[in-house]
Ligand code: HEC
């Protein structure tokens with residue numbers, strides 16, 4: 001688990017920790033106070049967010065954590081000119097989305113691809129941004145899910161062994177080094193990728209049960225594109241190249257959520 005230890009877990013697990021426990025963070029404390037002030041105001045006032053501000057965020061480096069401005073990469077609806085044919089340089093472009101579907105659903109910040117693309121780190125955690133998304137292990141996983149996710153020879157001989165491999169998904173650590181049981185710690189999201197039963201049970205079984213809820217399914221049989229397991233090994237967190245240890249709750253994320261919840265007005 002040495003490589004894992006090098007990552008700032010507080011940041012990986014969300015900056016709720018950073019706000020509650022400033023002692024963990026080594027960043028500038030003044031900046032943290034400023035971020036806490038923005039969160040305080042967002043929580044206590046119904047501030048109308050204008051497109052003008054959103055437009056600025058799309059053009060600003062480090063707007064949501066350390067990384068390039070969105071429009072460095074996303075400037076055209078033509079997938080040859082811009083990744084996923086996503087144009088973030090105009091309000092219409094933001095509303096149109098990319099080849100993966102709508103990026104935002106006006107009125108609901110959890111809809112569309114924006115929230116998960118900004119929050120979900122690609123797995124295995126720390127894998128490089130330019131890692132191919134059609135590696136044999138990824139294609140085997142996709143086919144297995146598309147074929148109904150059964151406990152068949154394909155699963156036993158290809159899919160399960162790949163979760164135990166350090167390199168199959170292009171990273172340096174096996175999935176099972178971090179997802180090995182239904183106990184967190186040590187298993188992130190209580191996700192057990194060491195057996196068929198574990199994979200099908202999904203994530204957070206114990207925590208959800210305490211709330212009277214079912215576990216979070218990571219495999220939807222027959223539908224790889226809706227399966228977190230497939231999305232997690234193919235989709236990079238944005239902005240491209242952002243470190244997995246970067247906090248996921250930058251105040252500008254909440255400003256963006258607010259704009260979406262208010263109907264994503266282009267004025
Ligand atoms: C360094 C280049 C780069 C930057 C900067 C970047 N992206 Fe991306 N983005 C990509 C690439 C490449 C893909 C497609 C491949 C992938 O999923 O990693 C992508 C895919 C996406 C997708 C999925 C689109 C779809 O329809 O499938 C969304 C949403 C997205 N980016 C949003 C953003 C946002 C918001 C920002 C700014 C915070 C941003 N990106 C910054 C390179 C970048």
Ligand code: HEC
Pocket residue numbers: 004012013119120121122123124125163169173174175176177178179188189191203204216218228229232233
């Ligand atoms: C170094 C540790 C580490 C490794 C290796 C790792 N993960 Fe993760 N995984 C995490 C952490 C931490 C999270 C939660 C934070 C996040 O989303 O970035 C997570 C979240 C997930 C989730 C989301 C669960 C949910 O509730 O939505 C899935 C699915 C997942 N991992 C699958 C995998 C797969 C498949 C592999 C191997 C290709 C893998 N992980 C390798 C640490 C790891």
